[in-house]
Amino acid sequence: MNAHTGTVSGKERYRSGVMEYKRMGYWEPDYVPKDTDVIALFRVTPQDGVDPIEASAAVAGESSTATWTVVWTDRLTAAEKYRAKCYRVDEVPGAPGQYFAYIAYDLDLFESGSIANLSASIIGNVFGFKPLKALRLEDMRLPVAYVKTFQGPATGIVVERERLDKFGRPLLGATVKPKLGLSGRNYGRVVYEALKGGLDFTKDDENINSQPFMHWRERFLYCMEAVNRAQAASGEMKGTYLNVTAATMEDMYERAEFAKELGSVVVMIDLVIGYTAIQSMAKWARRNDVILHLHRAGHSTYTRQKSHGVSFRVIAKWMRLAGVDHIHAGTVVGKLEGDPNTTRGYYDICRDDFNPMKLEHGVFFDQSWASLNKLMPVASGGIHAGQMHQLLDLLGEDVVLQFGGGTIGHPMGIQAGAIANRVALEAMILARNEGRDYVHEGPEILAKAAESCTPLKAALETWKDVTFNYQSTDTPDFVPTALAAV
Amino acid sequence: MRLTQGCFSFLPDLTDDQIYKQVQYCLANGWAVNIEFTDDPHPRSTYWEMWGLPMFDLADAAGVMMELAECRRVYGDRYIRLSGFDASHGWESVRISFIVNRPPQEVEFELLRQEVAGRSVRYTTVRRPPQHVSP
Numbered sequence: 336m337n338a339h340t341g342t343v344s345g346k347e348r349y350r351s352g353v354m355e356y357k358r359m360g361y362w363e364p365d366y367v368p369k370d371t372d373v374i375a376l377f378r379v380t381p382q383d384g385v386d387p388i389e390a391s392a393a394v395a396g397e398s399s400t401a402t403w404t405v406v407w408t409d410r411l412t413a414a415e416k417y418r419a420k421c422y423r424v425d426e427v428p429g430a431p432g433q434y435f436a437y438i439a440y441d442l443d444l445f446e447s448g449s450i451a452n453l454s455a456s457i458i459g460n461v462f463g464f465k466p467l468k469a470l471r472l473e474d475m476r477l478p479v480a481y482v483k484t485f486q487g488p489a490t491g492i493v494v495e496r497e498r499l500d501k502f503g504r505p506l507l508g509a510t511v512k513p514k515l516g517l518s519g520r521n522y523g524r525v526v527y528e529a530l531k532g533g534l535d536f537t538k539d540d541e542n543i544n545s546q547p548f549m550h551w552r553e554r555f556l557y558c559m560e561a562v563n564r565a566q567a568a569s570g571e572m573k574g575t576y577l578n579v580t581a582a583t584m585e586d587m588y589e590r591a592e593f594a595k596e597l598g599s600v601v602v603m604i605d606l607v608i609g610y611t612a613i614q615s616m617a618k619w620a621r622r623n624d625v626i627l628h629l630h631r632a633g634h635s636t637y638t639r640q641k642s643h644g645v646s647f648r649v650i651a652k653w654m655r656l657a658g659v660d661h662i663h664a665g666t667v668v669g670k671l672e673g674d675p676n677t678t679r680g681y682y683d684i685c686r687d688d689f690n691p692m693k694l695e696h697g698v699f700f701d702q703s704w705a706s707l708n709k710l711m712p713v714a715s716g717g718i719h720a721g722q723m724h725q726l727l728d729l730l731g732e733d734v735v736l737q738f739g740g741g742t743i744g745h746p747m748g749i750q751a752g753a754i755a756n757r758v759a760l761e762a763m764i765l766a767r768n769e770g771r772d773y774v775h776e777g778p779e780i781l782a783k784a785a786e787s788c789t790p791l792k793a794a795l796e797t798w799k800d801v802t803f804n805y806q807s808t809d810t811p812d813f814v815p816t817a818l819a820a821v
Numbered sequence: 822m823r824l825t826q827g828c829f830s831f832l833p834d835l836t837d838d839q840i841y842k843q844v845q846y847c848l849a850n851g852w853a854v855n856i857e858f859t860d861d862p863h864p865r866s867t868y869w870e871m872w873g874l875p876m877f878d879l880a881d882a883a884g885v886m887m888e889l890a891e892c893r894r895v896y897g898d899r900y901i902r903l904s905g906f907d908a909s910h911g912w913e914s915v916r917i918s919f920i921v922n923r924p925p926q927e928v929e930f931e932l933l934r935q936e937v938a939g940r941s942v943r944y945t946t947v948r949r950p951p952q953h954v955s956p
Contacts, residue, residue, distance in 0.1 A: 493914050500864065502904070503828040503917030533831055556940055563944035567932040570824040572864050598944060688911045706911065757831045765829060765839070768846040768917075787833060 337364045337423055340388065353404050356392035360415060361401065366422040368439040374476035375457050376699045377436045378427060380469040380642055388424055390466055391436035395419040397461040399444060416441050428812050433642070435473070447484035450610040450653050458645060469643035475652060476700035483705055485656040489620035489627050491708025492686065492733050495660060498600065498626075499535065499572045504764045505732055506535045507756055508576075510715065510739035514540035519553030523561040525749060529742055530565030530573045532753025538715075538737065539578035541605045541632035551581075551590055559597040576603035576628040576661075584612060591619055601626040601660075606650075607633045610657060617658025628713070629659035639808055646809070648677075648697055651684045655710045662710055667729045669717035674807035675729060685710040686733055694813035713737060719798040720759040720791060724777025727763050736760070746797055751790035758788045822929055824862055827902055827919040837886065840903070840921055844882035847905035852916055853877045854885050855904045858896040862928055864946065872896075875906055889921060898924050 340357045342348075348359070356362070368374055375398075381390035393401075399419035400409065419440045427433040446452040462470050496502055511517070511525045526537045537558075545551035558575045566573045579590035579602050587604070594602045602625055604616050613629065620627035637644035647664075654662050664681045665673035680696035686709050690702040714730050715737035726736055738756050745752030762784035766773045773780060785792035829835060835843070847854050854876045857869035872892045876885060885903070892901055901922035904915045929949040934942045 493912060497914055500826060500867070500918075502915045503919070533825065552940075556942075559944070560942065563932055563946070566864055567930040567946045568822060570822065570862060570864055570928060570930055571826050571830075597941065709911075754831065761829050761831050765832065765835075765843070769839075769842045770846070784832070 336388070336426070339364055349405060349407055349410060351405055351407070355389055356396040356401060357386075357389045359392075359396065359401065359405070360418045361395040361399075361421055362388055362392035363420040363422055366420045366439060368422065368476075369441075371442045371478045371480045372439040372476075373442065373445065373453075373457075373478060373481060374700060375438050375440065376473045376475070377438065378469075378471040378473050378642070379424075379434045379436045379467060380432055381434070382466050382468050385466045387434040387436075388421075391421045391424045391434060391438070393464060393466060394436055394461055394470065395421040395438045397464055398438070398457055398459065399440060417444060419444070430812065442478060442480055445481065447481075448486070448614075450614060450657050454610060454653065462643075471641065471643050472645045472649050474646060474697070474699040475649055476702060477652060477656070479703050479705045482656065482703070482707060485707065486614075486617055486621065486658040487655060487704075487707035488660045488710050489617050489625075489658050489708075490660045492711050493709065495626055495711060498624075499574070501535060501572070503732070504760055505727070505730070506711075506735045507533070507753075507760060508536035508538055508713070508715075508735050508737040509534055509742040509753070510538045510540050510737055511543075512540075512739050512743045514543060515546070516548050519549050519557045522549060522554055523557030525743060526558050526575050527561035527565055528749035529753050530562060530575070531568050532742070532750035533569075533757035534738075534742065534753045535572075536574050536576060536601070536735065536737075538576040538628070538739075539603055541578070541580070541607075541630040543578050544580050551579075552593065555590070555593055555597055555599075559599060562599070572600070574600040574626070576601050578603040578605070578630075579616075580605040580608055584615060587612065587616065588619065591616070591623070591625070595623050595625055599625065601628055603628040603630060604659075605630050605632040606654075610653065613654070613657045613659060620660070621658070626660045627658070628661040629654060629663070631663045641809055646697070648680055648684055651681050651710075652702070655685060655704070655707060660708075660711060661713050661735060663715055664712035666714040666716055666718050666726070668722050668725050669714065669803060671716040674810045676811050677807070677809055678729070680811075682712050682730060682734070685712045686731075695811055697811045709733070711735060715739065717801075717803055719801060720755045720794045721778075721781065721798050721801075723756075723759040723763045723781065724773050727760075727767065728774045732764075741794070741798065744797075745790065746793050747790055752794065754788065755790040755794035758784055758791045759794075822927055824900065824920070824923070824927055826862065826864070828917055829919045834923070835919070835921065840889070841882045841886055843917070843919065844885045844903065847917065848879055848882060850905065850907070850916070851909075852905035852907045854879065855906055856885070856888055856892050856901065857904070858892060858899045858901045858922075860899045860924075861948075862900045863930070863948065869900075869902065872901075893922055897922065900924065900928075 423437040638647040665678040713735040719741035742752035856872035859869035904918040933945040
């Protein structure tokens, strides 16, 4: 399939009219990507009858220099350098009619340190291109030369842990519920109870901004009273993600400044504010010693379906470059979409300094992060204390586990819910470090810890049968080949 | 109040056998183990006093336990914590930290509020003097 189709050159190449993309220099199967190239992997679904090579070359063309017809003004440029080059097209295993197209882009095509520019090229016009039924950006290889032009996470996992003086265990959080309708005063009550009970963080939900029932300043003031009370009552650092998402940058800066003045260690933004606003807030966060939490609100509209859109692994990479400190990356066992292997791929992208290619996790390229700070993944949505062994096994230690309902819905109250989660977590870490087979002995370890902790006992009883076992839609296309035993 | 800093403060105080196993876990990971003590465990009090240097190149947790016993003998009326330090690239910081000794009477904090402009409050967490000082 990866045969040459004959790139036209010289005078012929620039004769006015329409020419196939694959003959214009956008299909170069012999091209070897440079270490400094940006590489994008697309899942291309051509319209019926459209040659997959031509479709893939068109993606390269439309995401770089091409337009629908030959233009002589190409000759005023080093056009061959600026053309993105599709260099490999593979059939997607088990998905007839879909193809993986590997496309290399010269570094000069991109502005330093700008996700807006990167994404405007790679996912700009091309996703609406008529000869394609569907198109999905699956993964990207970002060259070190480009990675180094980004700030990266404002704080990073290590410094976040140092600032909060919390090591050796996942951090615990909860989203205040109900997410809409509480007054500032009542909202702060939930924050206080959860933090005093033993959580490290509470969190605004994505759509808590400034509504008739609670103006943002009321929320900030009451939340900080709660945080400080809980801190004094436990002798331990506490935080609450104050969502500063607003209509304009000016509003967001105003809210963030107020949060900082009140002494908040963390503020929060939603993905829907856009890449440029996210990068601005990341710079603000670094300048002001504030941790920046990102809620991935809206991502499922384009990440969930496999045929069209952008994979979340690409969004995770962009967000690590953009410079947020926390990102929601799935729970596997909770209520929201999340295949275990695919989710593992996201977590690796957030936390490792080097990601080796791992097709079974959906990771298509070796990716070096060149010592860019690590991004703390957040697991949130439908998780509870009874799953602690699974969560620790699947998500590891550097993660924020957010038990919203699993704290606030506790039959004995919010503090009891928080205690249950913290005791379950510490018991599991202790057992893991002691070398116990905590994944299999998990329920037993929890039951033992519950003997001296009534809140944990009640939590285990309340949620013992709650699971969310549904088929994932976004799963890897490759399964590991079982090796014969030797 | 029970100071809840560290990895295991919500569990019953660890026995020496449990501490030994956690130290062994640190050593197995190649982390240096550090013993620190303080009578100032404010949430922002980063630098507790070091009981000697961090113990690098140790094979057996018994060495740490001996030092801990000695530290407890001298500073048993203070907070003592153990931490595991990971010097590997990209981390170069603490990996685990937990309290292994508490004073007979635990610290109490109180919150001072300074009312400033508008409805804002400046908060300061300060140590409350011990209520009953033993003779």
